[in-house]
Amino acid sequence: MNVYLIRHGESMGNRLGKIQGWLEFPLSPLGLEQGKKLAQYFREIPVDYIYSSDLSRAYETALFLGEMKERTVHKWEKVREVNLGPFQGMTREEIYNTYPEVRTKTILTSEIEGAETIEQLTERCHYVVEQLLRAHENEDVVIVSHGGFISIFLMYIMLGEAWANFHRPFQIENTSVTRIEWKHDERKPLIHYINRNNHLDTYSPASQQMGLL
Numbered sequence: 001m002n003v004y005l006i007r008h009g010e011s012m013g014n015r016l017g018k019i020q021g022w023l024e025f026p027l028s029p030l031g032l033e034q035g036k037k038l039a040q041y042f043r044e045i046p047v048d049y050i051y052s053s054d055l056s057r058a059y060e061t062a063l064f065l066g067e068m069k070e071r072t073v074h075k076w077e078k079v080r081e082v083n084l085g086p087f088q089g090m091t092r093e094e095i096y097n098t099y100p101e102v103r104t105k106t107i108l109t110s111e112i113e114g115a116e117t118i119e120q121l122t123e124r125c126h127y128v129v130e131q132l133l134r135a136h137e138n139e140d141v142v143i144v145s146h147g148g149f150i151s152i153f154l155m156y157i158m159l160g161e162a163w164a165n166f167h168r169p170f171q172i173e174n175t176s177v178t179r180i181e182w183k184h185d186e187r188k189p190l191i192h193y194i195n196r197n198n199h200l201d202t203y204s205p206a207s208q209q210m211g212l213l
Contacts, residue, residue, distance in 0.1 A: 002140045003132060005150045005178040009034035011057040014174065017091045019107065021084035027060045034175040034200060035061045039068035041199035047071060048139040053080040053146060061175065062144035078128050081146035082121065085114030108148050109164055118164045125156035133182060147172040157189055173197050
C-alpha cells in the first residue's frame, strides 16, 4: 500500500498567521492555485482512493485532486488537524504572551487544558494506521490533511507510542507530498520522501506556516 500524505493549500488562516486547529478557514487565492498545481502533479500517479480531513481547507484542496483522478473524496474526521483548544484563532505572539509557559514547549503537544492530549493523538494515529492496513492492501491512497497532524503521524509510524518523547523535525509545507509504503504483510513502513513540493514553481516562504496547522 502506498499512502500519499498531503497538506492542504494555503488558507486564509495561514495568510493571517493564525493558529487554526479545528477552526474553519477557506483556501486563499494562492491556496487555490496550489491545489490546481497539486492535481497536475498527480496526473500520472495512480490513485485508488482519496481521503480528506473534514475541515474545508483540506477538503477544498482534495477536490482538485478528486476531479483530476475522477475519484470521490471521502471526508475522514480522524485525519483533521490537532485540536488546539484555547490557542485556536490566535497568532503565535498572542499565544506566547497569554501562555508564557508554552514558550518552552511545542504548541501541538503543550497539553494545555482544552486541547487534544498526547494520548488522544496517539490513539488517533493508531486508528488511522490500522484502518488503512485493513481496507487498502495493495492500493494507492491519498490523504489530504494538515501540517501538524502529518508531522505527528510520521513520528508515530517511526516511534510508536513513544513519539512525543522526541524532537519532531519535520517541515510540512502547503500542498507538499509525503509518500509512505507498507509492503505486503509488513507492519513496518518505508518512507520514500517527505515534504516534496516541486509541483510549486514559485512560493513565498513567509506563507508557509512552519508546517503547522
